[in-house]
Amino acid sequence: MDSSRNKQHSKAVPDDDSAEKRRRVGRSPAADGGGAAAAGGGSIGVGGAAAESQQQHEGGGSSLSAGLTAPMQHPQQQQQQHPVWFVCAHRGSDFLLRDVLRLSKTCNWASGLFGAPQLRQLLSQWTTDNELGTQAGLRRTANGQQLVTFDQQQMGVGDLLAALCVTEAGGWSEMSEAIELAGQCGNCQLPVSITAADLHQHPNKTAYLADPRVLAQLKMVGRHIDFGDGVTFQLFQHGITVRAIKDQDGFEIDIIPPLPPNHPYQQHRQPHDPPVRSRIDYSHQGWQPPLFARNFSSVSSYVKRIVLDHFRGTHQINRTYRMIDRHVDNSRLHTLLTQSPHTPVEGCTTTTSYLGPIGRNRSLVLTDASHSFVAWIRIDRFVDVRVDVCTTEPAVSVGGAFKVRFPVTTQLARAVLRDIISAMIFDQ
Structure with a gap:
């Protein structure tokens, strides 16, 4: 199996100073001067600033977008675009939001450009740019799918x-994998199109950046994962209580649950995509929280598990x-179960x-959006x-x-399980 299908964990989009591989454009001296002035006086670019964060906490802006509009109060747009804009946007620049805000806030001559x-x-x-979209996690690395x-x-x-703030913050790879699986399972159309209403799920930029990144993204895109009958992966916030899917008792989820130091998910915990504890499950009887929590x-793993559970409960599965x-x-199955859950598995x-x-x-998903069916390997350890x-x-x-009946699935599974285990499953 081609290793290019492996899971790729993209990092957050690098800052302007450290992005060696990203395309650069020259700026006019006036633009550089504006940036320097903004750097000295505080910026509300993606990185944020203490003064701006304090303003947000004190009630500045009622949504993620509201807190960013203040610097953009500019005169009527001119009919012809300014030459600086031509340099910034029309030559394939990756001109950053922080630069836009600095220019519009500090340079009178630039206030009407954006x-x-x-x-x-x-x-x-x-x-639309393959390199930038892949870097931000908006595209799949293997095939460039949006x-x-x-x-x-x-x-x-x-x-x-x-x-732009959400995009430049980057790190969409984990959430994009969950979205891709939901698309395969028929729970959403790809690509998922984030709307203004989705952006307003966060009261301001400070709140967006305060959440673990994947949780913040789920708050925006969850309602696009549709399970039918008006049920989506929407999150409901009640103070410190968060519910998922249904705003009912039993649908609470615990983000970053207390785990002992030797727990594998504590040892491999990722701050931007932390563990979750939940009793939510789907079976042929519908949404029925089980007696115990998992x-x-x-x-992101939680989202994918729920999507698979719902798919299993609503489709005819051959196994x-x-x-x-x-x-x-050589303990192949033991390794798959005990290695870091974030480790990509070749062929999946x-x-x-x-x-x-x-x-x-x-569970190891074998298929992607190019397949007309969904296939996966489920590994459960008891004794x-x-x-x-x-x-x-x-x-x-x-x-x-x-x-014989399912040759493509068998071929995909053999590549993951390897010869000895595959022979035990398929050839006996």
Whole structure:
């Protein structure tokens, strides 16, 4: 299996000074002077500043976009674009939001350069440029598929600034994997288009940056993951209590639950995508919280698990399974279960992991949006390890062994499980 299908964890988009591989453009002396002045007086670019954060806490702005509009009070747009704008946007620049805000705030001559049309063009560069989109996690690395975009034609200046803030903060790779899986399972259309209403899920930029990054992103895109009957992956905030999917008792989720120091999810905890504890589950009987809670390795893993559970409960799944000693083939299954849950698995598009009171689970997704079906390997450890290969691939024959009826799924699974374990599952 081509290793290019591996999960790629993108880092946040680097700051202006450290992005060696990003395309640069020259600025006029006046523009540089404006940037320097802003640096001395405080900026409300993506990195933020203490003064701006304090203003946000004190009630400045009622939404993520409102806190960014103040510097953009500028005169009527001229009919012709300024030459500086041509340099900044029309030559493939990655001109940053912080630069836009500095210029518009500190330079009178630049105050009319950045209206809605210009901001839309800046935002379009992130969603149409393969390099920038992949770097921000808005595109899939392997095939360049667009996973997240913005409904920018319906956004005003404030919302466009907020969208640029969210985009330049970067780090969408984990959430994009969850969105891609939801798209495969029929729960959303790809790419997901973030609207102004989605941006308004956060009261201001300070609140957006205060949440773990993947949780902040889920608050915006969760309602686009549609389970039918008016149920989405929406989050409901009640003080310190957060509910997911339904605003009812039993649907609470605990972000960053208390875990002992030796717990694997504590040892491998990622601050931007922390563990989650939840009792929410979906079965053939519908949304019914189980008797016990499960600990999920991360917010994104939790989203993917719920999407898979719902898919399993609403579709005809064909499967084959075996109970296998976890130490077979140099402890291959034991390694898959105990390695960091964030470690990519060769041949898989994504993975999801949880620990319950009676065992642990890791599911390895084999397919992507290019396939017409969904297939995954489910590994459960109790005393021995149970390995299920699950698929919705259309059978190519009425009878026969699993490997005969579902040849593509079998081929994908063999690449992940390797020869010894594959022979135990498919050839016995």
